[in-house]
Amino acid sequence: MSTFIEAERLSLRYDDVTALDEVSFTLTGGKIYGLLGRNGSGKTSLLSLLAGYRKPSGGTVTVGGRPVFENAEVTGQLCLVRGTGDAAVSGLKVKELLEFAEHLRPSWDAGYARELVDLFELPVDKNAGTLSHGKQSALGIVVGLASRTPVTMFDESYLGLDAPSRYKFYDALLAEAMAHPRTMILSTHLIEEVSALFEEVLILDDGRLVLHDDAEALRASGSAVTGDAEQVDRFVDGMRVLGEKRLGRTKSAMVYGELDADRRARAQAAGLDLGPLALQDLFIHLTEPANAHQGETP
Numbered sequence: 001m002s003t004f005i006e007a008e009r010l011s012l013r014y015d016d017v018t019a020l021d022e023v024s025f026t027l028t029g030g031k032i033y034g035l036l037g038r039n040g041s042g043k044t045s046l047l048s049l050l051a052g053y054r055k056p057s058g059g060t061v062t063v064g065g066r067p068v069f070e071n072a073e074v075t076g077q078l079c080l081v082r083g084t085g086d087a088a089v090s091g092l093k094v095k096e097l098l099e100f101a102e103h104l105r106p107s108w109d110a111g112y113a114r115e116l117v118d119l120f121e122l123p124v125d126k127n128a129g130t131l132s133h134g135k136q137s138a139l140g141i142v143v144g145l146a147s148r149t150p151v152t153m154f155d156e157s158y159l160g161l162d163a164p165s166r167y168k169f170y171d172a173l174l175a176e177a178m179a180h181p182r183t184m185i186l187s188t189h190l191i192e193e194v195s196a197l198f199e200e201v202l203i204l205d206d207g208r209l210v211l212h213d214d215a216e217a218l219r220a221s222g223s224a225v226t227g228d229a230e231q232v233d234r235f236v237d238g239m240r241v242l243g244e245k246r247l248g249r250t251k252s253a254m255v256y257g258e259l260d261a262d263r264r265a266r267a268q269a270a271g272l273d274l275g276p277l278a279l280q281d282l283f284i285h286l287t288e289p290a291n292a293h294q295g296e297t298p
């Protein structure tokens with residue numbers, strides 16, 4: 001199935017709350033997409049529309065050119081894992097829940113599911129609803145990965161996972177994306193941890209899409225300038241500074257825009273380090289109330 005995803009002026013309202021406001025984008029598919037946004041920015045709302053869980057209040061969303069809502073041919077190819085999964089309400093044992101997931105997904109890989117169950121040390125005979133928060137998240141991740149659906153979405157699936165388990169998830173996701181390329185969308189606000197996985201990034205703010213771009217291009221769209229605070233201040237004077245951090249006499253300033261050879265030589269002469277822009281800094285800058293809704297560039 002083609003996983004070309006197209007949203008056209010997509011809106012979702014809950015009574016008087018506009019959760020998504022005329023969001024438009026095209027995802028060509030076969031990549032790992034990062035969906036970023038602060039709490040309440042509309043990430044879950046957008047994923048529920050992409051998964052066909054809800055009907056848009058306005059606009060359209062299609063996968064492979066076909067509308068998603070109430071279209072079983074399309075929704076059978078999609079898997080959305082929400083937060084800690086839906087394990088708590090199922091009343092099923094872990095192994096029964098996995099059998100149920102297998103029954104729903106023609107693309108399910110049972111051998112891979114067993115490997116992941118071992119990786120996350122899930123007790124298969126335990127009632128899924130009695131698992132710890134983190135283990136329920138891990139179960140959701142197993143369902144999402146082993147489903148091998150052409151479009152797989154993880155809505156803040158790291159919730160409750162401890163750091164070692166989160167890194168197991170990131171490693172498994174990357175290995176899976178390389179071995180079985182498919183469209184994966186991850187919503188998160190733990191940006192620094194996962195940003196290296198993203199090939200494209202979408203940032204929502206207050207129900208609007210404020211940025212959609214290639215992750216590499218974003219990292220290259222600016223620089224982190226680090227060194228002696230006075231030298232940094234002198235160097236960035238007149239440039240567009242997205243954010244700053246200071247530790248004692250050392251300062252790091254995130255600047256937007258390409259640095260030409262002359263600027264780079266000046267940085268070197270002043271003993272300053274130049275690194276790529278961190279997606280997290282761009283995210284914070286774009287979603288700060290003072291900077292909100294200013295279009296597709298920082």
Ligand SMILES: Nc1ncnc2c1ncn2[C@@H]1O[C@H](COP(=O)(O)OP(=O)(O)OP(=O)(O)O)[C@@H](O)[C@H]1O
Binds near residue numbers: 018043
């Ligand atoms: N069922 C609902 N009824 C009414 N309002 C809702 C409902 N679900 C979400 N909202 C509202 O819609 C807006 C977007 O919420 P959404 O859950 O999509 O954001 P989010 O980016 O996923 O947030 P978070 O990171 O906190 O999970 C918020 O203002 C939220 O309060």
